[in-house]
Amino acid sequence: MSFFESLxxxxxxxxxxxxxxxxxxxxxxxxxxxxxxxxxxxxAYHHVKHTVPLLMAVGARLPESKEWLRNAVAEYIEEELGHQEWILNDIAACGYDKEAARNSRPSLATELMVSYAYDKIQRLNPLGFFGMVHVLEGTSISTADNAADAIRNGLSLPKTAFSYLYSHGGLDIEHVKFFQGLMDQITCPQEQAEIVNSAKVFYQLYGDIFRTLTAQHGIALAA
Known part of the structure; x- marks a missing residue:
């Protein structure tokens, strides 16, 4: 069994x-x-805007023996640049004030997930960040397209209000294959255990964002 399958x-x-x-x-x-x-x-905006800074922090913390992984992190950074702006544009397409969203404060659950990600990288082990990647990308692949279709039909919104979800659904399958290839190169049992434990924590933290999400976590309609 490959490590990705085990994960x-x-x-x-x-x-x-x-x-x-x-x-x-x-x-x-x-x-x-x-x-x-x-x-x-x-x-989503409040945690996605940290993706590139988090990846940069991972790259800086990886040892020389993981130079191959640092190169992969650089590819991730290039692909993730600007995704938070897609989310703000989706908000505007819904008729809401995207600048209000940009300047709003994250919920406690979102703040805690982002804080844990930084702490994992800086204090514990930068490889733990890949547990977060596994959770967010895996969840998106399995639910994003179906959720976007269902919400769009239920609210009669234009497709332009779903660029974030559609881009992280089935169209993102190659990204997951890339991640799988990286994980299968992690052969150290201790490093594998770190990623597995991290993924379990991030499933809890990411789930808490949804479990505590209410309409009050959004922003007002644009004037």
Whole structure:
């Protein structure tokens, strides 16, 4: 069994717990309100804007023996640049004030997930960040397209309001294959255990964003 397959198997219970979050089920059923969708986008903005800085921190902390992984991190950075702006544009396409979203404060759950990511990299082990990548990308691949279709149909919104979700759904499958190839090059048992444990924590933290998400986590309609 490859390490990527083992990672999926060892985190299966945590993944299922995340996917049972009421707001995710609501989104997949097309029952999310417009305010709730914008609240989701707003929190997504607040963690996605940290993706590139986090990747930069990972690259800086990797030892010389992981130069191959640092090169991969550089590729990730190039691909992730500007994704937070896509989210703000989706918010504007919904008729809401994207600058208000930019200047808003994240929810406690979002703040805690981002803070843990930085702490994991700086204090513990930069490889732990790949547990976060596994959680966010894996969840997006399995739910983003279906959620976008359901929300779009339920709210009669234009496709331009879903650039973030559609770009991180089925179209992002090659990104996951790239991640799988990287994980299968991690052969040290201690490093593998660090990534597995990290993924379990991030499933909890990311799930908390959805479990505590309400319409009040969004912003107002544009004037």
């Amino acid at each position: 999926q198997l060892q985190t299966q219970r945590e993944r299922q717990q995340l996917l049972q979050a009421p707001m995710i089920l609501k989104a997949l059923a097309g029952e999310m309100s417009l305010d709730e969708y914008v609240a989701f986008l707003t929190q």
